[in-house]
Amino acid sequence: MRVLITGASSGIGRATSEKLLADGHQVIGLARDFDKFPCSDKNFITHSIDLADLDKLPARLKELTVHYPDLDALVLNAGRGQFGDLEQFSYEQIRALTDLNFTSHTFVARAFVPQMKRARHGHLIFTGSEAALTGTQKGSLYCAAKFALRGFAQALRAETARSGLRVTLINPGMVQSPFFDELDFQPGDDADNYILPEDVAEVITQALMARDGTVIDEINLSPQKKVRTSRRNKEGKQ
Numbered sequence: 001m002r003v004l005i006t007g008a009s010s011g012i013g014r015a016t017s018e019k020l021l022a023d024g025h026q027v028i029g030l031a032r033d034f035d036k037f038p039c040s041d042k043n044f045i046t047h048s049i050d051l052a053d054l055d056k057l058p059a060r061l062k063e064l065t066v067h068y069p070d071l072d073a074l075v076l077n078a079g080r081g082q083f084g085d086l087e088q089f090s091y092e093q094i095r096a097l098t099d100l101n102f103t104s105h106t107f108v109a110r111a112f113v114p115q116m117k118r119a120r121h122g123h124l125i126f127t128g129s130e131a132a133l134t135g136t137q138k139g140s141l142y143c144a145a146k147f148a149l150r151g152f153a154q155a156l157r158a159e160t161a162r163s164g165l166r167v168t169l170i171n172p173g174m175v176q177s178p179f180f181d182e183l184d185f186q187p188g189d190d191a192d193n194y195i196l197p198e199d200v201a202e203v204i205t206q207a208l209m210a211r212d213g214t215v216i217d218e219i220n221l222s223p224q225k226k227v228r229t230s231r232r233n234k235e236g237k238q
């Protein structure tokens with residue numbers, strides 16, 4: 001299987017790449033910086049690309065569709081968290097967050113869906129979030145992008161079903177990953193308070209390997225408990 005994964009340099013995308021490579025598949029990884037994921041597997045091909053740069057994205061995607069006309073699946077996973085009251089965001093920050101967390105995925109899908117439809121074969125897996133299911137305090141923009149992604153995935157599922165495409169949305173709760181590096185909260189230390197990137201990778205792989213004709217539409221997975229700690233609390237600076 002040949003799978004293109006966005007956000008393959010870290011966290012969920014990295015774990016999914018590692019799992020698929022270990023199982024003998026080929027992975028095309030997209031992210032800005034792969035220095036943090038040195039990988040010598042000959043089946044791992046990387047392209048450094050800023051998915052939030054929407055002006056340049058169509059041309060970059062066009063090159064990729066020419067290079068990879070026969071993908072079996074896309075894992076549309078790149079994203080970042082930014083949380084706060086609405087007025088704490090500049091207009092530019094609102095646009096940048098939405099460009100990456102929502103619009104870039106629609107561009108990647110727009111680029112590859114036509115050839116998948118022609119082949120009557122292809123699977124799009126989106127990394128949503130529990131934030132795609134419930135709006136939460138300080139999450140107006142992050143939740144809005146993830147809600148939009150969920151609507152997009154559901155509509156695309158209906159639109160492409162007769163063309164033989166599969167669309168899956170995975171909604172994780174808190175995953176212990178570098179996602180939290182720049183945030184002022186993180187999952188509690190106890191292992192019941194987070195899921196691991198490898199747990200999400202396992203679910204993505206299961207969805208990919210489902211029998212032809214079966215589509216796993218949507219999966220929610222979350223830690224047993226949902227305790228967050230503030231970084232200031234944790235570092236004793238409160």
Ligand SMILES: NC(=O)c1ccc[n+]([C@@H]2O[C@H](COP(=O)([O-])OP(=O)(O)OC[C@H]3O[C@@H](n4cnc5c(N)ncnc54)[C@H](OP(=O)(O)O)[C@@H]3O)[C@@H](O)[C@H]2O)c1
Pocket residue numbers: 006007008009010011012013030031032033034049050051052053077078079080081100127128129130171172173174175176177178179180197
């Ligand atoms: N961690 C959680 O608790 C959690 C929960 C639910 C859903 N999610 C979602 O899961 C997805 C992956 O998150 P993660 O937890 O794995 O976080 P992560 O470890 O920070 O990984 C984020 C990935 O996105 C890539 N990325 C970020 N900005 C990019 C840009 N402008 N262009 C291209 N790639 C970019 C990063 O690569 P570079 O920095 O190298 O560009 C990295 O590979 C995100 O969509 C996130 O919203 C996370």
